[in-house]
Amino acid sequence: MKDDDSATAPTSIAPSGGLAAAALGVLAFSFTLPATSLALRGFGPYTIGLGRAAIAAVLAVVALRLTRAPRPRGRQWVALAVVAVGVVFGFPVLSTLALGHGASASHAAVVVGLLPVTTAVFAVVRVGERPSWFFWTASVAGAGCVVAFTLRNGPGRLSAADLFLFGALVTAGLGYAEGGRLARTMPGGAVVSWALILAAPVTVPVTAVLIAAEPPRWSPAAVAGLAYLAAVSMFLGFFAWYSGLARAGVARASQVQLAQPLLTLVWSWLLLGEHAGMSTVTAAAGVLVCVLLAQRARVSRERTASTTGRRTVAPGAVSRRGAADG
Numbered sequence: 001m002k003d004d005d006s007a008t009a010p011t012s013i014a015p016s017g018g019l020a021a022a023a024l025g026v027l028a029f030s031f032t033l034p035a036t037s038l039a040l041r042g043f044g045p046y047t048i049g050l051g052r053a054a055i056a057a058v059l060a061v062v063a064l065r066l067t068r069a070p071r072p073r074g075r076q077w078v079a080l081a082v083v084a085v086g087v088v089f090g091f092p093v094l095s096t097l098a099l100g101h102g103a104s105a106s107h108a109a110v111v112v113g114l115l116p117v118t119t120a121v122f123a124v125v126r127v128g129e130r131p132s133w134f135f136w137t138a139s140v141a142g143a144g145c146v147v148a149f150t151l152r153n154g155p156g157r158l159s160a161a162d163l164f165l166f167g168a169l170v171t172a173g174l175g176y177a178e179g180g181r182l183a184r185t186m187p188g189g190a191v192v193s194w195a196l197i198l199a200a201p202v203t204v205p206v207t208a209v210l211i212a213a214e215p216p217r218w219s220p221a222a223v224a225g226l227a228y229l230a231a232v233s234m235f236l237g238f239f240a241w242y243s244g245l246a247r248a249g250v251a252r253a254s255q256v257q258l259a260q261p262l263l264t265l266v267w268s269w270l271l272l273g274e275h276a277g278m279s280t281v282t283a284a285a286g287v288l289v290c291v292l293l294a295q296r297a298r299v300s301r302e303r304t305a306s307t308t309g310r311r312t313v314a315p316g317a318v319s320r321r322g323a324a325d326g
Contacts, residue, residue, distance in 0.1 A: 022244025022253040028237030030263035033105040033112070034271045035228040036096055042222025044214025045100035047207065048229065049093035054207040055230035057200040060193035069190045079182045083195040086175020088203070092234065094168035103161035106274045109264035111165045116257045117143045118173030123250035126174070127181045131251045134293070142258045142290030176254065179238070180245025188242030192235060258290060 039048045063069075072080060098108055117139050123129040131139075179191050196203075216222070244253045268274040 018244045018246070018248025018253055019256060020244070021240045022248060022256045023259075025237050025239075025241025025244055026256050026260050027263065028232050028240065029257075030260045031228060031267055032233040033095070033099070033108050033264050034267045035225040035233065036099050037105045037268075037272055038221045038225030039229060040096070040099060040222075041225070042217040042219045043226060044210065044216075045096045046093070047210040047214045047216065048226060049096040050089075050203045050210065051207045052092060052226060052229040052234045053088045053196060053199060054203040055226075056234040057196040057203060059231065059235050060196040063189060064193050064197070067187075067190070069187070069193070072186070072194055076182065076185070077198070079178055080191070080195045080198050082178040083175050083182065083191060084199040086171045086173075086178065087192070087238070088175075088195055088199040088234075090171025090175065091168045092229075094164045094171065098161040098164035098168065101161040101164065102159070103165065104274055105268040105272060106265050108161070108165055109261040109268065111162060112169065112264075113145075113258060113261035114143050115169050115172055115176075115260075116254045118169045119176045119254035119257070120251040122173045122177035123180070123254065126177045127250050129249055129251045135251065138290050138293035139255055141293075142255070142286070145286035145290065176241075176245065177250050179242045180250040180253070183242040183246035187239075188244075188246065189239040191242050192238035196235070255290075 036048060043051065095108065095112070099105065103111075120129075120131060120136075120139055124131070179188075179195070182191050244256075247253075265274075
């Protein structure tokens with residue numbers, strides 16, 4: 001459900017520099033699945049799924065202290081809990097389990113290509129954005145390219161790993177949309193930092209137990225993979241990503257993610273030696289065209305009380321009183 005203070009009058013979303021910020025976030029996230037594959041060489045899947053959030057929580061504490069960010073207030077805590085469910089628990093754990101159940105990073109990358117459409121749906125439900133029919137046509141066409149690529153290069157049937165991946169899509173789409181909505185009233189870095197700290201009472205002690213239950217096999221590749229997941233995929237990447245979602249609009253900025261599977265395929269080939277085949281070029285061209293078309297489509301946002309009866313807060317700015325309730 002959308003917030004109760006939403007009105008029906010739409011206001012147009014201007015991308016500004018938001019798409020560039022979103023693209024930077026996508027570049028950071030495109031290494032996530034190959035890094036997970038590397039981490040699985042030495043750590044258990046549950047340890048990776050929650051351990052990277054536990055490590056990132058330490059970075060979050062440092063970042064919030066250095067920036068002296070104000071504490072969230074009121075319904076912002078509820079929104080942060082939703083973000084934590086989606087991007088701290090849901091996507092990291094489920095995507096890691098998918099790779100642990102036999103999915104290659106290349107296959108997982110292409111299935112995750114459906115994430116932009118999932119995020120756009122949550123942008124309508126949670127954020128109140130209203131993409132045009134042209135936007136949906138371009139987005140679904142891009143998703144169609146991804147699905148066709150998956151069927152041609154995969155086993156042609158759903159597996160347990162695919163079910164984990166689809167669960168990861170739903171939770172990530174919700175976490176992205178909610179975080180983008182919240183990033184209108186606080187910096188993107190603060191959004192992910194507070195979400196990590198909110199989840200820390202679970203992630204930190206459970207990680208300690210999991211390390212004992214899944215004794216790690218230390219290796220440079222595994223440590224490097226886990227370090228990237230914690231520092232970039234779970235933390236720094238969201239600084240740019242949530243900023244881009246807030247500035248360009250969740251639905252529009254999310255379509256930049258259509259390029260993420262193809263980037264991940266490149267990194268999987270270079271880092272893991274996985275080969276996706278010549279059809280990658282065709283899929284890349286189709287997805288690129290769909291991204292460009294989606295960016296030209298109109299996306300409106302329902303005008304809320306913050307834009308009709310109160311002073312509008314600039315994206316990325318934080319109110320001294322703790323910002324709006326979200």
